[in-house]
Amino acid sequence: MKINKEIRQISRQMLRASFTxxxxxxGKIASLVQSLISKxxxxxxxxxxxxxxxxxxxxxKRHATIESASELSPQTSSKVITKLKKKYGNxxxxxxxxxxxxxxGVRVRVGSDVWDGTVRNRLQRLQQQL
Amino acid sequence: MSSILEEIETKIAGLKTSTTKSNVGVVxxxxxxxxxxxGLSDVMLNEMIEFPNxxxxxxxxxxxxxVGAILLGETTKVSEGDEVKTTGKLLQVPVGKALLGRVVNTxxxxxxxxxxxxxxxxxPLEKIAPGVIKRLSVSQPVQTxxxxxxxxxxxxxxxxxxxxxxxxxxxxxxxxxxxISQARLNKAAEDDGDKNYRPLYCIYVAIGQKNSNVAxxxxxxxxxxxxxxxxxISAPASDTATNQYLxxxxxAAMGEWFMDNGMDALIIYDDLSKHAVAYxxxxxxxxxxxxxxxxxxxxxxxxxxxxxxxxxxxxxxxGGSVTALPIIETQAGxxxxxxxxxxxxxxDGQIYLETDLFYQGVRPAxxxxxxxxxxxxxxxxxGIKQVAGKVKLDLAQFRELAAFAQFGSxxxxxxxxxxxxxxxxVELFKQKQYNPIPVEEQVAVxxxxxxxxxxxxxxxxxxxxxxxxxxxxxxxxxSLLRSIREKKQLDQDLExxxxxxxxxxxxxxx
Numbered sequence: 001m002k003i004n005k006e007i008r009q010i011s012r013q014m015l016r017a018s019f020t021x022x023x024x025x026x027g028k029i030a031s032l033v034q035s036l037i038s039k040x041x042x043x044x045x046x047x048x049x050x051x052x053x054x055x056x057x058x059x060x061k062r063h064a065t066i067e068s069a070s071e072l073s074p075q076t077s078s079k080v081i082t083k084l085k086k087k088y089g090n091x092x093x094x095x096x097x098x099x100x101x102x103x104x105g106v107r108v109r110v111g112s113d114v115w116d117g118t119v120r121n122r123l124q125r126l127q128q129q130l
Numbered sequence: 131m132s133s134i135l136e137e138i139e140t141k142i143a144g145l146k147t148s149t150t151k152s153n154v155g156v157v158x159x160x161x162x163x164x165x166x167x168x169g170l171s172d173v174m175l176n177e178m179i180e181f182p183n184x185x186x187x188x189x190x191x192x193x194x195x196x197v198g199a200i201l202l203g204e205t206t207k208v209s210e211g212d213e214v215k216t217t218g219k220l221l222q223v224p225v226g227k228a229l230l231g232r233v234v235n236t237x238x239x240x241x242x243x244x245x246x247x248x249x250x251x252x253x254p255l256e257k258i259a260p261g262v263i264k265r266l267s268v269s270q271p272v273q274t275x276x277x278x279x280x281x282x283x284x285x286x287x288x289x290x291x292x293x294x295x296x297x298x299x300x301x302x303x304x305x306x307x308x309x310i311s312q313a314r315l316n317k318a319a320e321d322d323g324d325k326n327y328r329p330l331y332c333i334y335v336a337i338g339q340k341n342s343n344v345a346x347x348x349x350x351x352x353x354x355x356x357x358x359x360x361x362x363i364s365a366p367a368s369d370t371a372t373n374q375y376l377x378x379x380x381x382a383a384m385g386e387w388f389m390d391n392g393m394d395a396l397i398i399y400d401d402l403s404k405h406a407v408a409y410x411x412x413x414x415x416x417x418x419x420x421x422x423x424x425x426x427x428x429x430x431x432x433x434x435x436x437x438x439x440x441x442x443x444x445x446x447x448x449g450g451s452v453t454a455l456p457i458i459e460t461q462a463g464x465x466x467x468x469x470x471x472x473x474x475x476x477x478d479g480q481i482y483l484e485t486d487l488f489y490q491g492v493r494p495a496x497x498x499x500x501x502x503x504x505x506x507x508x509x510x511x512x513g514i515k516q517v518a519g520k521v522k523l524d525l526a527q528f529r530e531l532a533a534f535a536q537f538g539s540x541x542x543x544x545x546x547x548x549x550x551x552x553x554x555x556v557e558l559f560k561q562k563q564y565n566p567i568p569v570e571e572q573v574a575v576x577x578x579x580x581x582x583x584x585x586x587x588x589x590x591x592x593x594x595x596x597x598x599x600x601x602x603x604x605x606x607x608x609s610l611l612r613s614i615r616e617k618k619q620l621d622q623d624l625e626x627x628x629x630x631x632x633x634x635x636x637x638x639x640x
Contacts, residue, residue, distance in 0.1 A: 057168070057195055109154070112169035114215075117149035125150070130141065 003050055007043060011050040015058065023091050029055070061111040064094040069102045069118070084110065153216040155197060157181070160208050162415040163370050167197045173216050176256055180215045183207040187214070188221055188372075191416050198416045200372045202237065220256065223380045224249035225387035230331060233348060233362045236373040236380050241364060253383040255376060259438035264447045268478075271509045272330065272396060272453055275311030275566020276304060278496045278559040281518035281576060282525075283481055286509025287330070287394050288442025288451040292473055294458045294465065295483030299495050301457045303563045304481065305398040306347055308455065309334065311566035312396060313356030330453075331388055332360040333397045335381035338374050338404030341366045350564060367404075374408035382439045382452070389443060389450035397440065401457035402433060406469045423468045433469075434476050465500075479503035493560060498525045511569065512619035517576035521555060528552020554584045557592035570614040571600050574628060577620065583632050599635060607631050 014036075018029045033051075036044055064084050066077070077096060085092050088110055103119035155169030165187060173179065173189045179199055180186055185207050191198030201208060202221075223238035228249040233242040240247055268286035285291045293301045312330040319327035334351075336344045344364050351357045361384060365377035378399045388395035399405065406429055413426035421427045433456075442451035456477065458470050463485065465474065474480055479502045488495035507515050527548055535541065535549055558579055561567065567575075575596055578584055587595045603611055610627050617624065 054195070112153050112155055112171045114152050114154045115149055116152065121150065126142065130138075 003046065007046050007050055010041075010047050011054055014047075014051050015054045018055070022089075024059075062088065062092055063110070064088070064092055065097060065109045066094060067097045067099050067102060067107040067109075067118075069098070069100055069104050071098055072096065072106070080106070080108070084108070155214045157208060157210055157212040157214060158196070160201075160205070160210060162411075163201050163205050163372050164412070164415050165199050165201060165208055165214075167199060167214050168195060170197045170214060170216060173197055174218075176220060178217045178219045178221050180217050181208050182212050186217075186221075190412075191418070200375075200412055200416070201370075202372060202376075205370065220254040221376070222252040222254045223383050224251070225253045225384050226251050229361045229384060231358045231360070233364055236363065236365050236369070236377045238380060238384075251387065253387055255379040255383050256435075257383065257386060257439065259435065260441045260443050260447065264441070264443045266442045266444050267508070268442055268505045269508050270328070270394075270442075270451075271511055272308070273311055273315060273566075273569050274304070274308040275314075275568070276307055276494055276561060277567055277572050277575070278494060278498075278561070279304070279481065280510070280514060280569065280572055281559075282498060282522045283479065283496070283501050283503040284505065284507065284509040284514070285453065285455075285503060286442075286505045287328075287453050288440060289479075289503070289505050289509065290437045290440050290454040290456065290477040291503060292456050292458060292477040292480035293483070294460060294470060294474070294480050295495070296460055296463055296485045299483040299485055299488045300493060300563070301459070301483060302343070302347065302400055304483075304494055305334070305400060305455055305457065306350055307564060307566050308332075308396065309351060309360055309398070310354045310356045310564055313351075313354065313359045314566065314568075316359050317355065328394050329359070330394045330396050332356070333363065333381045333384055333395060334360060335363045335365075335378050335397065335399050337365050337377050337399065337401060338367050338369075338408060339364075339400065341368065354564060371408040371411040374405065375412050378402070378405055378436055382436060385452040386439065389441070389452045390448040392445075392449045394451045394453070396453045396455065399436075399454065399456040401459050402473055403459045403469055406433070425468060429469070430472050430476075433473055437473075437476050478505055491560070492556060493563070496559075498522060499529065513573040513614060513617075514569065514576075516620050517573055517580055520580070521576070524548070524551060525555055528555070550585060550589075551579075553589045554579065554587070554592050557589060558584070558596055560593060567600070568611075568615070570611045571603065573614050573620065574603055574611065575599060577625075577628055578632055581629070581632075583636065595639065598639065599632075602635050602638070603631070 014032050017032060018025060020028065033048065036048065066080060081094050084094065101120065105118040107118050108115045153170055153172040155167040157165050158168045159166040170179065170189070173192065175189065175192060177189050178186050179189055185201060185203050187199040187201045189197050189199045224247055226249045228247050229238070232240055232244060232247060234247070235241055238247065268288045270287040272285045272287055274280055274285060279285065293304055295301050309332040312332055316329040319329065334347065344362070344366060348362060351360055363377050363381050365374045381397050381399065385395040385397045406425060409429060409432055410425050414420060414424065418426050437454055437456060440452040440454035443449060456473060458473050460470055461467065465471070482497045482500035483495045484497045487497060528551070531545055531549055532552065558575060578599065584592060584595065610631060614620065614624060620628070
């Protein structure tokens with residue numbers, strides 16, 4: 001997909017208009033998309049595609065993926081989420097993934113930040129350093 | 131056995147393996163040696179980033195939501211969806227004396243079969259050039275051993291002298307000759323135990339060359355015994371554009387180590403036209419806007435920041451120097467194309483090689499009118515200054531008069547003398563490849579020419595006269611040559627001795 005300057009500008013404006021008080025506003029997003037579809041400006045499909053991508057990136061920034069080798073106990077998971085919310089704000093969403101390949105420990109990813117305390121990561125680093 | 135286990139255990143205990151924070155992204159697109167990565171919000175410009183399977187990349191384009199990176203190493207191992215990590219490090223290469231005598235790639239990994247390179251020190255590829263406070267003016271010569279260059283276009287340590295010309299006009303040969311000359315001087319000083327001589331170590335960076343050419347250069351250097359003082363960095367035409375783009379910077383980093391440690395280095399970039407082409411490819415696939423001849427806007431800065439790193443620095447900052455001999459290949463003699471004009475304006479002079487001269491048999495085919503050295507006679511020893519001061523003027527006048535002489539039969543005596551002298555100088559400056567002439571012999575030969583000893587010799591026998599004279603001086607008047615070399619100038623005693631020697635030689639010459 002080739003994105004020109006105009007598309008980038010419009011989709012960025014739409015993204016800026018999608019917030020109320022720094023939080024996503026579902027109603028605003030829906031109305032923005034609806035009005036764009038009804039007006040059908042030039043290359044509106046590309047604009048929507050790019051808008052979708054920007055929204056996805058923005059959502060990823062406020063979403064935590066917590067991976068662990070075995071399922072975490074409810075206390076641990078709630079503790080992790082409260083700590084993350086303290087750091088990233090209250091609108092943070094989270095999901096839990098169980099991946100036995102991690103061998104042990106927890107790996108948390110929020111946006112492009114990653115905290116890796118898994119056994120697999122330690123072993124890999126040992127391998128590199130030795 | 132148990133000691134090995136203990137050793138490993140202590141090593142493991144010494145390693146930190148706590149939770150690590152890193153910044154990651156996901157490969158969205160890859161191909162042509164570049165990758166576009168989503169995420170990596172904290173990446174720095176020119177930072178090394180790590181792909182899975184041990185592939186590394188360099189972040190060159192930082193955009194709003196994406197990062198454009200070039201890949202080092204095997205590009206086929208990277209695929210869409212791979213997770214990419216920042217490393218917080220800049221790309222660096224091993225430096226030091228361990229690299230002398232070796233053939234390495236852009237990353238400093240050995241390409242020869244002489245085992246791993248044992249180097250403890252690493253330098254970043256990109257480094258800011260020394261500033262005005264650190265620098266010293268250029269005043270020590272680089273003896274290329276090529277008479278025409280040492281006499282008319284002297285090169286000093288810390289200078290940047292461009293070698294420019296069409297394909298197959300002997301550009302690389304000048305560079306190789308210079309390396310051989312340095313090796314001979316280094317070796318002679320080592321054998322004599324001369325502590326005052328500063329050896330000049332050479333780095334030959336082959337960018338986008340045919341592998342066969344690099345192999346030939348390597349063979350020549352090996353045969354002439356120059357390899358122990360030389361590092362060859364090879365990024366041949368079959369290498370990726372990324373490696374070709376980074377190779378000269380790796381060479382500059384290796385040269386800077388010598389400079390920082392009080393030694394002198396000479397770097398040959400062979401050639402920067404192909405370097406610019408490789409950089410153009412990288413820029414275009416990264417979708418950077420293109421400018422004249424489709425080169426990106428920062429191609430001037432690419433070369434200026436590279437060549438600005440050659441310098442001679444003050445003693446308190448290391449006291450060494452890096453001399454650069456960049457090579458540019460022109461198309462049909464066009465020096466006004468984009469890259470040639472850029473590099474001409476960056477360097478401190480150029481050696482211009484002409485196809486016509488080359489085919490007339492004037493080799494090295496140096497065009498005297500178009501070649502200059504902006505450092506001038508500051509980079510010549512006094513002896514050469516004494517004998518070569520007027521040569522450039524003589525030759526320039528000769529070229530002007532030669533045009534007239536084609537018509538006329540009746541020439542006045544002064545013009546005829548000037549023409550005769552010019553023809554003989556041209557003959558004297560012809561020189562076989564891989565055959566650098568020591569500076570004391572250059573002084574002796576040019577003194578003979580200035581004082582009319584060459585004038586009675588027919589033009590077609592001038593070369594023979596010169597070779598016989600050099601041989602004769604080497605075998606019979608070794609002490610005279612040595613005292614010229616040591617005094618570095620001609621005083622009255624030496625001139626008297628030289629005169630007597632030449633009178634003696636004249637009687638044996640027929």
